[in-house]
Amino acid sequence: MTALAAVRTSAAVNDGGLLKPSWAEVVKIQPEAEGIATYWLRFQDSNLSKAYRFLPGQFNMLYMPGYGEAAISISSDPEQRDVIGHTVRFVGNVTRAINRLKIGDVVGIRGPFGTHWPVENLEGKDLIIAVGGIGIPPLRPAIYHILRNRAKFGKITLLYGARTPSDLLFSSELDEWRKSDIDIQITVDRADSNWQGQVGVVPTLFYKFRLDPTRTAVLTCGPEIMIRFVVFEALARRVPTNQIYVSMERNMKCGQGSCGHCQIGPYFVCKDGPVFPFSAVEPYFNVEDF
Amino acid sequence: MAELPINVGSVVALPKPRLDDLLAKLREKGYQTIGPRVGDGTVQYQPIRGASEMPQGYTSEEEAGKYRLVSSGNSRYFDYTPGAQSWKQIFFPPRITLFDLCKNGGWKPVGSLEPSPRYALVGVRPCEIAAIKIQDLAFLRTDFVDPVYQERRKNAFILAVNCLRPGGTCFCASMGTGPQLSSGYDLGLTEMDDVFLVDVGSAAGKDILSGLPVAKPDAAIMGKAKQAVDAAKTKMGRQLDISDLPDVLLKNLDHPEWEAISKRCMSCASCTLVCPTCFCWDTQDHSSLNGTETERERVWDSCFNPGYSYQAGGNTRPNVRSRYRQWLTHKLGSWKQQYGVLGCVGCGRCITWCPVKIDITEEIPALRKETRS
Numbered sequence: 001m002t003a004l005a006a007v008r009t010s011a012a013v014n015d016g017g018l019l020k021p022s023w024a025e026v027v028k029i030q031p032e033a034e035g036i037a038t039y040w041l042r043f044q045d046s047n048l049s050k051a052y053r054f055l056p057g058q059f060n061m062l063y064m065p066g067y068g069e070a071a072i073s074i075s076s077d078p079e080q081r082d083v084i085g086h087t088v089r090f091v092g093n094v095t096r097a098i099n100r101l102k103i104g105d106v107v108g109i110r111g112p113f114g115t116h117w118p119v120e121n122l123e124g125k126d127l128i129i130a131v132g133g134i135g136i137p138p139l140r141p142a143i144y145h146i147l148r149n150r151a152k153f154g155k156i157t158l159l160y161g162a163r164t165p166s167d168l169l170f171s172s173e174l175d176e177w178r179k180s181d182i183d184i185q186i187t188v189d190r191a192d193s194n195w196q197g198q199v200g201v202v203p204t205l206f207y208k209f210r211l212d213p214t215r216t217a218v219l220t221c222g223p224e225i226m227i228r229f230v231v232f233e234a235l236a237r238r239v240p241t242n243q244i245y246v247s248m249e250r251n252m253k254c255g256q257g258s259c260g261h262c263q264i265g266p267y268f269v270c271k272d273g274p275v276f277p278f279s280a281v282e283p284y285f286n287v288e289d290f
Numbered sequence: 291m292a293e294l295p296i297n298v299g300s301v302v303a304l305p306k307p308r309l310d311d312l313l314a315k316l317r318e319k320g321y322q323t324i325g326p327r328v329g330d331g332t333v334q335y336q337p338i339r340g341a342s343e344m345p346q347g348y349t350s351e352e353e354a355g356k357y358r359l360v361s362s363g364n365s366r367y368f369d370y371t372p373g374a375q376s377w378k379q380i381f382f383p384p385r386i387t388l389f390d391l392c393k394n395g396g397w398k399p400v401g402s403l404e405p406s407p408r409y410a411l412v413g414v415r416p417c418e419i420a421a422i423k424i425q426d427l428a429f430l431r432t433d434f435v436d437p438v439y440q441e442r443r444k445n446a447f448i449l450a451v452n453c454l455r456p457g458g459t460c461f462c463a464s465m466g467t468g469p470q471l472s473s474g475y476d477l478g479l480t481e482m483d484d485v486f487l488v489d490v491g492s493a494a495g496k497d498i499l500s501g502l503p504v505a506k507p508d509a510a511i512m513g514k515a516k517q518a519v520d521a522a523k524t525k526m527g528r529q530l531d532i533s534d535l536p537d538v539l540l541k542n543l544d545h546p547e548w549e550a551i552s553k554r555c556m557s558c559a560s561c562t563l564v565c566p567t568c569f570c571w572d573t574q575d576h577s578s579l580n581g582t583e584t585e586r587e588r589v590w591d592s593c594f595n596p597g598y599s600y601q602a603g604g605n606t607r608p609n610v611r612s613r614y615r616q617w618l619t620h621k622l623g624s625w626k627q628q629y630g631v632l633g634c635v636g637c638g639r640c641i642t643w644c645p646v647k648i649d650i651t652e653e654i655p656a657l658r659k660e661t662r663s
Binding site: 019022023044061065066067068069089091092102106107108223224226249250251253254256257259262263265266268284287288289290 | 393427
């Protein structure tokens with residue numbers, strides 16, 4: 001029970017009626033890459049809009065009436081409160097319906113749900129942020145937090161991988177992040193004729209720099225296979241298991257640890273996660289099909 | 291004659307023919323009475339209006355993959371072991387509308403949902419009360435309260451009954467949940483030949499009894515009842531050693547027995563549907579053809595359904611081995627880490643209603659073999 005208690009950091013959430021959403025308007029759609037766009041949403045209820053708060057790494061359930069809900073992590077700055085950004089990959093029934101939304105259309109929101117990247121506990125540390133593909137949006141709120149409090153953190157390294165150069169998200173922001181002394185290492189699975197950078201998977205980027213395991217924390221999100229090897233590389237460099245934070249992905253329906261779908265052993269990923277210290281999920285991490 | 295003083299904790303005797311009066315009293319107080327009646331060759335929990343609709347004179351035979359109702363040769367009402375249905379269908383309905391929406395300059399709610407009736411559950415067994423208490427932990431948490439469950443649960447009256455004839459797949463004595471009532475009921479019956487002994491479990495129970503022709507039971511009948519309840523403990527058709535649960539499961543996630551079970555299990559989800567504690571649910575939207583109206587429903591789901599663990603990155607549990615393992619390691623393993631209790635009450639339904647006779651009281655010992663410590 002102690003491990004469980006340790007990761008139950010999220011505030012109590014009750015949406016007032018079972019699965020009843022609040023309604024928000026699409027105020028901006030920012031295409032990010034082929035099949036991926038960021039939807040900027042504003043609650044129709046201005047009081048709710050003022051009261052809504054989230055922490056980096058938390059997610060909302062977005063509801064498209066007639067289609068259902070999808071768990072989408074919040075990709076915007078936690079300090080920006082009037083509109084909330086959700087970076088969506090159009091891959092399933094609900095997200096393809098989101099793809100058909102236009103400015104002014106309405107979408108249901110429940111949330112925020114889940115645990116967050118514990119940035120408040122990581123001040124003074126060197127951070128390695130290792131992300132792949134659609135794994136970068138859940139980390140962007142944490143990056144914004146770090147940028148705003150840059151002096152409080154040590155060395156920050158962003159390891160970022162995408163399938164091809166044109167799949168890289170938020171590329172227009174990366175230079176700004178570099179200016180704030182964030183070391184950014186980018187790799188792609190397949191280069192194109194203009195690509196001058198690294199080719200290969202994210203974990204190989206660990207070989208490009210040295211880390212001090214006594215003062216380093218790793219935050220990682222991406223395909224499960226990438227997370228697996230990021231953790232492997234971090235452990236090989238003696239980063240403690242409770243200083244590696246992983247964002248797990250499971251089928252999530254309710255966001256409140258009630259419907260059962262997202263379980264990993266004792267955890268409900270939607271409530272006890274999605275961000276876990278690796279030490280909490282380690283016993284189940286290498287069990288096939290668990 | 292002065293009226294018999296009744297208090298919470300008292301035990302009184304109600305003549306058997308007056309069971310009807312008790313049911314009538316419940317309806318008079320505004321409860322919809324749901325109780326056992328014979329249907330589809332088994333005992334179902336359906337609306338009942340009187341004792342004549344109950345399975346009097348029936349008993350049941352259970353084995354793995356088998357449930358038969360047969361004549362008991364006596365006139366008892368509760369000599370059967372419960373069928374496939376459990377009370378979870380009342381508090382956690384298999385299918386319920388959460389809201390309707392209509393597209394009209396944004397999505398607007400259509401009408402309002404009817405409040406749930408107040409239910410009186412008739413003939414609730416000790417293991418079934420234990421199951422309700424387990425579902426309470428899942429649906430009435432400090433950090434999340436399920437409004438559908440709460441409304442139905444808080445208004446319900448529980449007319450329980452001691453189990454005097456456990457069935458062939460029962461193992462509540464192993465799980466510590468029966469066959470004797472301990473708490474969690476408004477009235478608790480013990481069925482004797484001519485009378486029901488009625489244990490008053492709550493103020494609501496005391497209320498219902500007022501005005502009914504109850505008498506003080508004599509010492510002889512009280513002794514006989516105790517003997518019958520004690521004897522029931524020894525009549526369990528199954529038993530299960532739970533001393534090393536949940537560890538024995540959680541430390542054997544790669545045990546070869548999982549593969550062996552998957553050769554027999556059809557992943558039909560029957561065990562999860564009949565299980566009185568399984569709580570997983572899904573949502574469905576039903577929309578009109580032109581897409582301007584939609585109804586949002588909550589329905590039962592099962593970890594045996596392929597879609598249960600489906601996500602954009604693929605299916606987390608792509609085979610029967612992983613689904614069965616999820617069910618059993620949750621039910622008798624991680625459930626304890628989540629809620630402080632195991633998720634099994636020993637009712638035996640998953641054994642009885644398994645079409646291929648998978649028996650968890652055999653699977654746990656099989657998983658115990660060659661355990662690595």
